[in-house]
Amino acid sequence: MPSIMAKAWGFGLAFVAAAALVLALRPDLRLAARVAWNDPRLLPAFANDARVHYEPQALACAQAVAVLTPRAIAQIESAHGRPFARPPIVGVYASYETYANANAMDDPGIAAVTRAGAALLSPTLCSKERDRLEGVLTHELSHVHLSGWRPLGAPRPPQWFTEGLAVMASHGGGAEGVSDDAAAQAIRDGYRVVLDERRWIDFAGLGFEREPPRDPAKDPLTQRQRLAYRQAGMFVSWLRMRDETAFLQLLRALEAGKPFEGAFQLAYGESAPSLWRRFVSDLLSQRSRRGAGG
Numbered sequence: 330m331p332s333i334m335a336k337a338w339g340f341g342l343a344f345v346a347a348a349a350l351v352l353a354l355r356p357d358l359r360l361a362a363r364v365a366w367n368d369p370r371l372l373p374a375f376a377n378d379a380r381v382h383y384e385p386q387a388l389a390c391a392q393a394v395a396v397l398t399p400r401a402i403a404q405i406e407s408a409h410g411r412p413f414a415r416p417p418i419v420g421v422y423a424s425y426e427t428y429a430n431a432n433a434m435d436d437p438g439i440a441a442v443t444r445a446g447a448a449l450l451s452p453t454l455c456s457k458e459r460d461r462l463e464g465v466l467t468h469e470l471s472h473v474h475l476s477g478w479r480p481l482g483a484p485r486p487p488q489w490f491t492e493g494l495a496v497m498a499s500h501g502g503g504a505e506g507v508s509d510d511a512a513a514q515a516i517r518d519g520y521r522v523v524l525d526e527r528r529w530i531d532f533a534g535l536g537f538e539r540e541p542p543r544d545p546a547k548d549p550l551t552q553r554q555r556l557a558y559r560q561a562g563m564f565v566s567w568l569r570m571r572d573e574t575a576f577l578q579l580l581r582a583l584e585a586g587k588p589f590e591g592a593f594q595l596a597y598g599e600s601a602p603s604l605w606r607r608f609v610s611d612l613l614s615q616r617s618r619r620g621a622g623g
């Protein structure tokens with residue numbers, strides 16, 4: 330029946346044209362489509378651990394990741410105080426191009442990204458930056474854990490909090506090369522990260538009260554980012570030590586999709602910026618006590 334075939338073709342073409350038009354007009358949908366087309370779940374699963382998916386050329390890296398994954402998962406469940414909502418997925422890439430398509434950031438220089446409930450690992454973590462693999466994997470699993478519980482479309486907590494949580498939970502993943510002492514000294518010297526309410530900031534956009542000095546031997550964006558992440562991680566650790574019950578109450582509220590500011594206020598009886606000022610003054614008084622003791 331040629332006429333029916335022609336009609337079906339016509340409908341098909343109209344559908345493809347409409348989909349293309351929607352994707353051209355809506356960058357958010359275009360991003361979602363690109364992430365879906367490059368979902369790591371479409372890659373083969375590693376034989377000994379179905380949570381790890383990998384490009385066939387990245388078999389050795391997938392093996393290394395599969396060895397680290399159970400410990401990283403246990404560490405995140407203990408730090409967040411709850412199991413994962415569903416088994417986390419880890420994508421292991423051999424090609425920077427495939428990795429950049431999957432992370433949809435067009436930046437193969439980023440070591441790892443969490444997208445749609447999966448942690449995507451750059452090939453650099455099994456080559457040049459192999460020493461960061463465990464920390465970065467654990468850091469990303471913190472993002473996977475939080476996003477796995479949050480209802481779709483729930484307001485995103487501020488980036489300083491999600492990154493600080495991930496740095497704390499992974500014992501410094503993502504803040505390599507900046508020690509607690511160096512970050513504390515930077516805070517005392519006035520190079521303090523700004524607790525920005527924005528939900529997503531590019532690495533260049535992280536604000537400091539005073540621009541920290543740069544080591545010309547290091548990449549400027551990496552330096553700023555790791556100092557900011559370390560400071561955020563120290564603040565989140567301090568919040569947890571100050572009141573563990575309030576901290577877990579805050580996490581449960583964020584997982585339920587509650588907006589950050591209200592959930593924070595309810596848990597701690599104070600705002601995050603006000604507690605940040607206490608955290609900073611604690612650090613400043615440590616210096617004066619040390620100074621007094623010689």
Ligand SMILES: [Zn+2]
Nearest residue numbers: 468492495503
């Ligand atoms: Zn992160």
